[in-house]
Amino acid sequence: MGAQLRVYKRRIKSVSATKKITKAMEMIAASRIVKAQRQVAASTPYASELTRAVTAVATGSTTKHALTTEAENPVRAAVLLITSDRGLAGGYSSNAIKAAERLTERLKAEGKDVVTYIVGRKGVAYYGFRERPVAESWTGFTDSPAYADAKRIAGPLIEAVQRDTAEGGVDELHVVFTEFVSMMTQTPADKRLLPLSLEKAPAEQEAATPGRILPLFDFEPSAEGVLDALLPRYVESRIYNALLQAAASEHAARRRAMKSATDNAEELIKSLSRLANAARQAEITQEISEIVGGASALADATAGSDN
Secondary structure, eight states: OHHHHHHHHHHHHHHHHHHHHHHHHHHHHHHHHHHHHHHHHHHHHHHHHHHHHHHHHHHTOOOOOTTTOOOSSOOEEEEEEEOOSSOOSTTHHHHHHHHHHHHHHHHHHTTOEEEEEEESHHHHHHHHHTTOOOSEEEOSOTTSOOHHHHHHHHHHHHHHHHSOGGGTOOSEEEEEEEEEOSSSOEEEEEEEEESOOOOOOHHHHHHTSTTOOOOOOOOSSOHHHHHHHHHHHHHHHHHHHHHHHHHHHHHHHHHHHHHHHHHHHHHHHHHHHHHHHHHHHHHHHHHHHHHHHHHHHHHHHHHHHHO
């Protein structure tokens, strides 16, 4: 019985140590979420306004450009998948990978070849284990991305878009990431970055009303030159925003996973403590029974000798 009690105590000590680790990781993730949220909030307006500027240039000119012009027969698409470098974040990376798989299947069903680019060690490991081709990958910064990381990622993607498909170029660029909705909700999303889906610019919307005239734009040096200048800025800003949203989602998912692990550890400690108490009580009962039995036997032996 004593050996069983020692086993329970060792397990309680081990689970308590694990609980301290998960609690510390939960607090670290919670502290990082605030910073990540601020970065997302700061980058989103810039990315949105830049998209509006590109839309205004595209709708105000007749120039055909890779940024805004749909290919007549698209044959190849690039997919940028953003996962995490570290685990212990629940289903964060696996959900993003599943979203990328669904997007890949949809693009293939449309008759397009898919070229995969990956951010994060989890995605690299997933594709590497299954021996699937990856055009390029980036790791080491998913929990705290910088604009320089987005610029480094955007370079090869822009080159692929600008190359002819016969030379290995792509007609479309998609990004798969986890969109940060709230502390409790993070949703995997796939968005097409290129060609840009043109929406009506505000000036064009005003011109749709009677009596309004659509303003004329004058581009210097040319509309194509302006789009060439905006193309890298647009791709970099959208990728940076996706990286920041993914980072915030990763921290939120890790915090939730670590809180669940901490709660489970507490429940396990309570359960083991009850078992240990039961084992101790049984041990005490057995010792009392042995003492009472020994005393009774001694009394009987004493009574027999007196007779």
